[in-house]
Amino acid sequence: MQNVIGIDLFSGAGGMSLGAEMAGINVKYAIEKDAYAAQTYSYNHPSTIMKNIDIRDIDTIPQELINGKSVLFGGAPCQGFSTSNRRTNNRNNSENWLYKEFIRVLNLVKPDWTVFENVTGIVEMESGVFWQGIVSDFINAGYTCTYSILNAADFGVPQRRNRLFLIGSKNGRKINLEPKANAKIVKVRDALFDLPELRNGANIDVLAYNCEPDNEYACLMRNGYKKCSGHLVSKNSKYVLERYKYISQGQNWKSIPINLMQNYSNPNRCHTGIYYRLREDDASVVIGNYRKNMIIHPWSDRGLSVREAARLQSFPDSYEFKGPLGYQQQQVGNAVPPLLAKYVFEKIIEQM
Template sequence: MNFIDLFAGAGGLSEGFIRQGFEPVAHIEMDAYAAQTLKTRAAYYYLKENGGLDVYHRYLKNLITRDELYQEVDSKVLKTVLNREISNQSIDEIFQTIDESLENKQTSAVDVLIGGPPCQAYSLVGRARDPYNKEHDPRNYLYQQYVKFLEKYKPKLFVFENVPGILTAGKGKLFEDVKRIMDEAGYDIEARILDASMFGVLQKRRRVILIGWVKGTGLFYPDFDNYNHKYLVSDILNDMPALQPGETRDFIYNAYPSDYLRKHGIRSDDDILVQHISRPHNDHDREIYKLAIEQWDKEKKRLKYTDIPEKNRTHKNITAFLDRFKVVARDLSYSHTMVAHIAKDGHYYIHPDIKQLRSLSVREAARIQSFPDNFFFEGPRTAMFTQIGNAVPPLMAESIAEKILQILENRIERQIELSI
């Protein structure tokens, strides 16, 4: 089975499909750093398949450059990543590149299309700040570009991911249009709001997962079992070396991996700790972090902005956004939602250890999103956080991919039985 990933970001959704044996035909992503991350991940899988992981590990240890890493990889693999914006002006060229990739794989058929347009345009916060409710934002209409790929490649099935706000944007009219043009393209669809915590991700993260299939094929939206467990957020933090703000400590873990990390493929025995990078913080913010941690540890209460002594406040607004400072509680089963705002400051993602008084490191944030430790994010620290915050958690993606694979394989078996 193969797939095309649109608006691919850092590749969280793609990661899940690759783990289930799907082969990428193309990843299309407009952000240069995210596209570089996709290339490096493609290099990882190529080297893993061809017995060259020692080369990848040398890259992680800064012993070779990225160009030297890529020299060890088949150029056709790297060319499957297209750093392009999907628009009316670029789409024909993108189609041409995808056609060449399909030809290299000696096929003309695309099994699955995955991806979701940038979601800020549909977010409730985004709409609250826009007096026109985002109706003039061009990102609202990127789903129309998505449908052009359905019309061109006619995949058997597609997965379209987005924030719940897409269902209510424009008083529901926008989503009605989404359904209409997908119907006109020849697909039955169903959309459900799923939470990443259902799939073993230690994070509460609600997303719309829309699945569509070619009309008349008998395909359907799969049911997902709720993943019950006794793990805590501490299971993804306890083996990480302590950091002070602005510090980086790579290559050596602080302890053996927890059962959670092993079981879910986040850390294995041969992994190398990388990108355990903490952003700098001033003393003023660290005082507030201390208050937030103490209040959680002693009372299990979240710090409100009005709880902060007046001398420590920097905002005059004490009626809205009162939860600006939030501890990632290690004694809960789930973290709160990881979003791209973590790239701007870490106030909403305070590390629970009062001795460190910092926000989460890049690697800790990636773990909350269920990215494996061997997943390397390209770009400066801010770009890494943005990629992580925007991603689909790979564990969630893998569960979806597993069900999609079962559905498609069962269909093939039925077709074989009918032909005998």
């Protein structure tokens, strides 16, 4: 296969880059503002030049990086586009305009292909006008565009997570991204069963596995490893742990006695994702900010470890996350599931 060069903007911890590499793309350059995410990226992608810098300070891309076939990809910070974040879901939020920096760099690089990834809420924002403007910017930059909303669970990821992918071709080609027919759902149980048994507040990073893998997904994630990192769990207060006891798999905060929810001004207005205990016999709900949402382990009364969340995102166990625990949790939750990204890039490779 011909050498295809990749450039990752707003790379985060590197979920999209990992998916691109799995598809055979040589990712040579990445830009990420957050220092801890950049540290994680560099550790796991040592051959990629990582620029730990605000993208607004980038005014050139080394031309030697983009000789031959190339693809520029990434997703501008998406919190402002989320349908669950109405407070910042508008054009007055400056973070919602960072996609313009993606367009600016796109015009600098002029790659053969581009992939713009984001939350699905961006399509609905301001009755679709904002999204139409984004697509027009890509078209004006010289790209033929198609876009699709894909659910990670359809591509081997043990998590129901919808993401939007806009694909742009410099050569007038279109790619039809479709869910795999009759895709097998990877269950939470298969993703987590072989990992170490942990307690609330677990703080030993590297541990051996609990048992041998007994399913294809666990084998894929382990890849022969005997131990791995990331077995870190937030330490919840006693009153939080007491709430966990009332929640069965597939249930949320509504199962908690009202007298245990007095610190909420109006418990009945809690989001449905708060205090959700994962079902072991199905794919996970969206991981996202799993610490803040108090997502509960399916059979232990505690939150998820970094490694457990990474498994639900399809990061292999060899992937190590850097920085304080809160930052590691954020890196995992913000990432594009690598197996989902892999599918998108494979489709692009087929057209090259």
